[in-house]
Amino acid sequence: RNGHLPPGPSGFPVIGNALQMPKKNEWAVFAQLAEKYGDVMHLSALGSSIILLTSRQAISDLLEKRGHIYSDRPVLPMASGLIGYSRFTVLAPYGFILKESRKLITGTINARNAPQLQRVIEGKVLHLLPRLLASPNEFRPHLRWLVASIVLQITHGRDISDSSDPLVQLAELVNEQFSATATPGKFLVDLFPFLRHVPEWFPGAGFKAFAREARDTIDRILDEPYQEVKEQMLLGKAIPSFTSQIIENNPNPKPEDLFVHKMASTQFYLAGADTSVSALETMFLILALYPDIQRKGQAEVDAALGSHQLPKFSDRDSLPYVAALVKEIHRWKPVAPLALPHLAMRDDTYNGYHIPKGATVIANSWYVLQATQDLRMLRICSNRAILHDPSIYPDPFEVKPERYLERKGEDANPDPETFSFGYGRRICPGQILAEDTIFLVTATVLTMFNVANAQTLDGHVIRKDEDIDYVGGTITHPPPFTCTITPRSATAELFIVTSLESHEQC
Numbered sequence: 001r002n003g004h005l006p007p008g009p010s011g012f013p014v015i016g017n018a019l020q021m022p023k024k025n026e027w028a029v030f031a032q033l034a035e036k037y038g039d040v041m042h043l044s045a046l047g048s049s050i051i052l053l054t055s056r057q058a059i060s061d062l063l064e065k066r067g068h069i070y071s072d073r074p075v076l077p078m079a080s081g082l083i084g085y086s087r088f089t090v091l092a093p094y095g096f097i098l099k100e101s102r103k104l105i106t107g108t109i110n111a112r113n114a115p116q117l118q119r120v121i122e123g124k125v126l127h128l129l130p131r132l133l134a135s136p137n138e139f140r141p142h143l144r145w146l147v148a149s150i151v152l153q154i155t156h157g158r159d160i161s162d163s164s165d166p167l168v169q170l171a172e173l174v175n176e177q178f179s180a181t182a183t184p185g186k187f188l189v190d191l192f193p194f195l196r197h198v199p200e201w202f203p204g205a206g207f208k209a210f211a212r213e214a215r216d217t218i219d220r221i222l223d224e225p226y227q228e229v230k231e232q233m234l235l236g237k238a239i240p241s242f243t244s245q246i247i248e249n250n251p252n253p254k255p256e257d258l259f260v261h262k263m264a265s266t267q268f269y270l271a272g273a274d275t276s277v278s279a280l281e282t283m284f285l286i287l288a289l290y291p292d293i294q295r296k297g298q299a300e301v302d303a304a305l306g307s308h309q310l311p312k313f314s315d316r317d318s319l320p321y322v323a324a325l326v327k328e329i330h331r332w333k334p335v336a337p338l339a340l341p342h343l344a345m346r347d348d349t350y351n352g353y354h355i356p357k358g359a360t361v362i363a364n365s366w367y368v369l370q371a372t373q374d375l376r377m378l379r380i381c382s383n384r385a386i387l388h389d390p391s392i393y394p395d396p397f398e399v400k401p402e403r404y405l406e407r408k409g410e411d412a413n414p415d416p417e418t419f420s421f422g423y424g425r426r427i428c429p430g431q432i433l434a435e436d437t438i439f440l441v442t443a444t445v446l447t448m449f450n451v452a453n454a455q456t457l458d459g460h461v462i463r464k465d466e467d468i469d470y471v472g473g474t475i476t477h478p479p480p481f482t483c484t485i486t487p488r489s490a491t492a493e494l495f496i497v498t499s500l501e502s503h504e505q506c
């Protein structure tokens with residue numbers, strides 16, 4: 001091989017660094033390690049190499065410029081193998097399923113189709129308003145409903161009245177089972193893959209029963225919604241959708257194509273729902289914690305729209321502050337701080353270091369979004385990096401939409417959406433849909449509501465200067481919190497009620 005492995009903390013024989021892997025705030029712990037070992041770091045776990053990338057340069061050089069090498073996904077014994085999630089785009093190896101499903105998804109989510117998708121978003125956001133008005137404490141379930149109803153309208157032409165819809169329930173079950181498998185250390189078979197050969201009745205082999213149940217759920221989500229659309233089409237009642245379009249274009253697909261068609265149509269929800277909800281929760285948290293930002297956003301929508309109007313996508317150019325706030329949502333608390341792991345498909349050499357074939361390659365997006373290019377400037381105190389580099393994101397722990405409006409120089413405050421949606425050939429194919437949804441919800445909430453008083457469920461008032469530990473593994477969420485959401489005026493309240501009525505009459 002050419003060169004040495006990149007530097008990294010020394011581990012134990014055989015198990016390597018497996019026991020040193022952080023269980024929470026991995027992105028901050030990895031950033032701390034990078035201060036010592038540099039922006040290309042090596043860890044190992046049970047004989048497998050893990051390469052951690054902690055700078056814009058290294059991420060771009062490897063995951064983007066050398067995408068032909070770094071576009072595979074690691075195989076997780078439980079998730080990919082026993083359950084079969086590797087048949088879904090997100091975990092698919094670099095090959096047929098990945099390419100075909102991405103082609104189908106980006107055939108729908110693209111700039112040309114944006115106006116059509118935006119009409120769906122505008123219609124659904126209108127229905128969010130009375131829900132927030134009637135039961136503001138339920139804002140988190142309302143956000144779940146909103147995202148589900150946008151996505152399933154697009155993919156299956158399905159009008160979701162509430163989250164008890166059987167398809168939403170089924171998709172949520174898939175997501176729940178998937179998250180359980182993504183929890184490090186939850187299943188021993190991930191550490192000792194030979195356990196996959198143990199029979200289900202064997203004591204301690206409960207993971208096998210879990211895998212069987214998860215496989216059944218996958219079979220159901222692949223089949224049931226697809227068949228329903230097909231039946232609706234036969235009855236002439238189908239609402240045009242991603243799935244109906246695929247069926248129309250391919251009435252007699254080959255089995256391998258049929259699988260990809262069914263899978264791609266579920267992938268929007270499975271990859272897009274929890275992620276979009278997380279970003280929207282962060283939006284509410286920011287509005288509650290930063291009244292001055294809320295006021296500036298409200299002043300902008302009021303000036304652009306006048307009273308008695310709801311924002312539309314056609315207003316985007318006149319709402320630069322709101323657009324900048326959306327960027328801060330992605331930067332301040334990225335939904336996927338470590339993106340998703342990529343895998344090196346062959347041996348490579350970078351900056352004199354050897355990167356072995358089969359190494360899992362992790363990009364620390366959190367670090368890039370929070371930090372400076374100069375690793376020596378990173379100081380971590382209790383999981384909180386205190387950084388200061390005026391050329392990148394000054395005051396990185398502060399929410400400051402202005403940073404994008406007052407950009408000085410190419411390198412200052414780069415668009416965080418370049419990092420928060422992942423990299424290279426695995427970059428998120430749902431980005432346009434996600435960004436549009438978050439933009440319109442943010443602008444609409446600013447137009448109609450005041451948000452304040454964020455509290456954890458045990459009544460602790462959240463302050464903007466405290467560490468807010470996000471929860472979850474790959475996809476993170478703010479800790480469950482409440483906030484007050486009240487109409488900005490009696491006129492706004494009346495407007496919400498009447499605008500929905502008049503929309504429904506149209």
Ligand code: HEM
Pocket residue numbers: 089090091092098102105109267268269271272273275276279335336339340341342420421422423424425426427428429430431433434
């Ligand atoms: C705020 C919302 C979202 C965020 C922050 C987000 C972020 C990400 C990230 C970081 C990745 C991993 C990229 C990589 O491996 O480098 C990803 C992958 C993916 N996302 Fe999103 N996403 C969001 C919404 C959506 C939506 C609405 C869809 C709907 C189609 C979607 C579909 C996917 C799919 C299918 C993949 C797997 C791509 C692959 O493995 O090639 N995402 N997303």
